[in-house]
Amino acid sequence: MKTIKDKIAKLSFVALLLAVTSAMFYTPAASAHGEKSQAxxxxxxxxxxxxxxxxxxxxxxxxxxxxxxxxxxxxxxxxxxxxxxxxxxxxxxxxxxxxxxxxxxxxxxxxxxxxxxxxxxxxxxxxxxxxxxxxxxxxxxxxxxxxxxxxxxxxxxxxxxxxxxxxxxxxTLTGTTLDLEDYGLANIYFWHALWMSIGAAWMLFWMKRPMFIPRHIAVSGGKADTLISATDKKVAMGFAAGTLGLLMFSLGATNEEYPITTPLQAGLMRGIMPIEMPESTVSVKVEDATYRVPGRAMQMTLTITNNGDSAIRLGEFNTASVRFLDADVTEDESGYPDDLLAEEGLTQSDNSPIAPGESKTIEVTASDAAWEVYRLADLIYDPDSRFAGLLFFFDEDGNRQMTMVDAPLIPSFI
Amino acid sequence: MSASQSAVRSRAEAVQVSRTLDWMILFTLFTVILGGYHIHYMLTGGDWDFWADWKDRRLWVTVAPIVSITFPAAVQACLWYRYRLPFGAVVCVLALMIGEWINRYLNFWGWTYFPVNFCFPSNLVPGAILLDVVLMLSGSFVLTAVLGGMAWGLVFYPGNWPIIAPLHVPVEYNGMMFTLADLQGYHYVRTGTPEYIRMVEKGTLRSFGKDVAPVSAFFSAFVSVIIYFLWHFFGRWFSKTDFIDGEGV
CATH class of the missing domain: 2.60.120.570 (Particulate methane monooxygenase, b subunit. Chain: A, domain 1)
Structure with missing residues (x-):
């Protein structure tokens, strides 16, 4: 019985080792950037x-x-x-x-x-x-x-x-043409190899003689002073002088070879010019907004007022890079990433044009698996349960207006 | 063979065993330092040592020597105090630099394809040689801290200038001036390292015009002296042998 148990234990251990080893050969590519895990x-x-x-x-x-x-x-x-x-x-x-x-x-x-x-x-x-x-x-x-x-x-x-x-x-500004991909590489290797060789030579000087046990015995026996000879001191002085000499030589040679150098460039840039956006003629009031967890859909009640001079229709809700489109109003022609595009993801209780001067309250639903896939549904667990996004309105000529919405969001779990 | 008998039977055998132990101890010491010092330096010097566009004349010059004199001071104390071996600083620096080169070549270049001319490590060997020589010639930790620590901080920039100078040549790019190192940082995208994280050319040393590096080096050297003192005590403490009274066990 004991033999069988031992064999099972041994085989289990071998199987575990094999499993761990074979796991090393499974290295799938990490192809995303954690965009879904951000709050x-x-x-x-x-x-x-x-x-x-x-x-x-x-x-x-x-x-x-x-x-x-x-x-x-x-x-x-x-x-x-x-x-x-x-x-x-x-x-x-x-x-x-x-x-x-x-x-x-x-x-x-x-x-x-x-x-x-x-x-x-x-x-x-x-x-x-x-x-x-x-x-x-x-x-x-x-x-x-x-x-x-x-x-x-x-x-x-x-x-x-x-x-x-x-x-x-x-x-460069000094007129040299170079390939930044490997520029200066030989120089880097040369200086590192040279200095590390000098360091290794210093080590070898001490490694060629007994190192630990005999020296420890000597130090413990009060004979530490005998372990450093006059020759050792001369060699050490040689290393120090050589180091300082090489430093001075390399510094001079480098300054001669690169007489023009500048410090690294850094600093904050201010005064970046924004786009001059035309005054929006659409005003939107969010009456309420709920997120239905089972249906993966966000429902908003919006009161939209058209203060412009042409009729408009709501065509897109864009939030967290996910675009919910009303296919009756607009479609994507830019080749936007499929996983972020809900081409028919925006439905409205009434998507007829809102006439100039008209104010209309409509139910707007943005639904798509992207809520779940892109973990936007996690909004309900965020410390500040509000949603926000851009609404795009289109007139009959295809002109577009952008309006921001920002309102509290109430989750619905049933 | 009883426990009281020697494991070796002749002087030749004793020498052979002693040399074998030398290599085993040195190899262990080297790899332990390689790991420990490397992690310490990556955590404290980190990006200043990783990237060419962090190797500036103010903060890199200041930070790198201060955080790197630690292990050399401790290992020097141990090797000198116990063995009168004056290569503590050099063994540390060589272990660190070999570890760094393995990391930069295999990880930075081999896995993530950053060019080696952008992610090479700093050169610490000149300071290490001076530190070891000062300890050996003086036999004094006070002098080593003061003279060696000062030298450690002061020679850091000159020891690295021949390596980084070619990357400080200016270039005009889309109507702005950069150094080649700046352009490396801009071209070779580090998604997780935005530009504002880069701590270079910050500070108030404006009254020294363009000659900031020597001032930074002196400051770094002064602090290196203090850090040397502190870490050499760690080394002494680490290499201490305490015997416990049998009755107290």
Missing amino acids: AFMRMRTIHWFDLDWSKDEVAVNEQITISGKFHVFAGWPETVDKPEVSFLNIGIPGPVFIRQGSWIGGQLVPRSVTLELGDTYEFKVLLKARRPGDWHVHTMMNVEGGGPIIGPGKWVTVTGTMGDFVNPLT
């Missing part, structure tokens, strides 16, 4: 991305792709997140699979952090150059100091070719 109220009430365009779905190594669009800095910015006074227009990609050749907000290059104003809408553009082959999820992204990354919609972009072909040529 829903952060995504709904901070930066609203819209009119986004990824210029290409597939590029070869060294080819460029542009991500452009607009973002609205929500006026009802949550109290629990620091205001976007120090923000950085980033791009959400898995490491430098693209290089960022340029990024602009309101036409201004923004390589550094910027100050954004609440309630303003900005135009942006990010220019990327493909570097590493693969399928990459490319997100818009705004980092806010004290708030963290606010990630926008992501779209899959395929990069073809070979990374070895990638080049990043630049010409």
Whole structure:
């Protein structure tokens, strides 16, 4: 009986080892950026991305792709997140699979952090150059100091070719043309190898003689002074002098080779120009809003007043990058990511045009699996149970107006 | 063989065993330092050591020597106090730099494809050699802290300048001036490291014009002296042997 038990124990242990070892061969690609795990109220009430365009779905190594669009800095910015006074227009990609050749907000290059104003809408553009082959999820992204990354919609972009072909040529102000991809690499290797060799030589000088036990016996026996000889001291002085000499020589040679250098550039950029948005002629009052947990649907009662001179219809509700469209009014022509697009996700109790001067109260329902998939339903567990988003109205000529909504949300669990 | 008998039968055998133990102890010491010092330095020096666009003339010069003199001071104390071996600082720095190169090459470049010319480690060897030599020649921890600690802080920037200078050449890019290191930081996207996290060129040393690095180095050197003192006590404490009275057990 004992033998059988031992055998079972042994085999179980072998099976466990095999399982652990084989698990190492299963390494699925991490292809998302945690966009779904960010608190829903952060995504709904901070930066609203819209009119986004990824210029290409597939590029070869060294080819460029542009991500452009607009973002609205929500006026009802949550109290629990620091205001976007120090923000950085980033791009959400898995490491430098693209290089960022340029990024602009309101036409201004923004390589550094910027100050954004609440309630303003900005135009942006990010220019990327493909570097590493693969399928990459490319997100818009705004980092806010004290708030963290606010990630926008992501779209899959395929990069073809070979990374070895990638080049990043630049010409310095001193007239040198170089490839930043491997510029200065030989110099880095040389100096590190040289200094580490000198360090290793110092070590070898002491390692070639008995090290621990005999020396410990000598120190314990009060003969510590005998362990360092006059020759050792001369060699040590040689190392010190050589070190100082090499430092001085390398410093001088470097300054001669690179007489013009500048400090790293840093600092906050202010005065970024927002888009001059026309005064909205539509006013919207949220009478109430509920989220039906079983139905994955948000229902709003809106009183819409058209103060303009042409009839309008509500066509889109955009929140946390998810676009709920009323297919009768508008459709997406930009190739927006499918998982973030509910083409028929917006239904209205009455979607007939609202005439100029007319005020109408309607029931609007935004329903789609995206509520669940993108964990927006978790809004009901957030510390500030409010929803927010952009409403887009369209007139007969296709002109669009944008209005913000921001109101408390009551969950319905039955 | 009883417990009271020696495990070796001749002097030659004793020497052989002693040398074998030397290599075993040194290998263990090296790998333990590689791990411990590396983690310590990544947690305290972190991004300043990771990225070329963090290696500035103010904060990198100040922070890196202060946080890196720790393990060399402790290991020096242990190796000198117990063995009169004056390579404590160099063994630490070599272990750290080998660990860092493994990390930068395999992880930063091999896994995430950051170019090595953007994520190379700082060079700490010159300061380590001076620290060891001062201890060996003086035999005094006070002098080592004061002279060696000062040297450690002061030679850090000159020891690294030949490596980083090529990356401080200016370039005009889309109507703005950058250094090549700035452009590396901008081009090679770090999704989790927004630009505002970068702590460079911050401070109030404006009355020294462009010659900020020596002032930062002196400040760093002064603090390194204090940190050396503190950490050398850790080393002494760590290498102490206490015998407990049998009656108290």
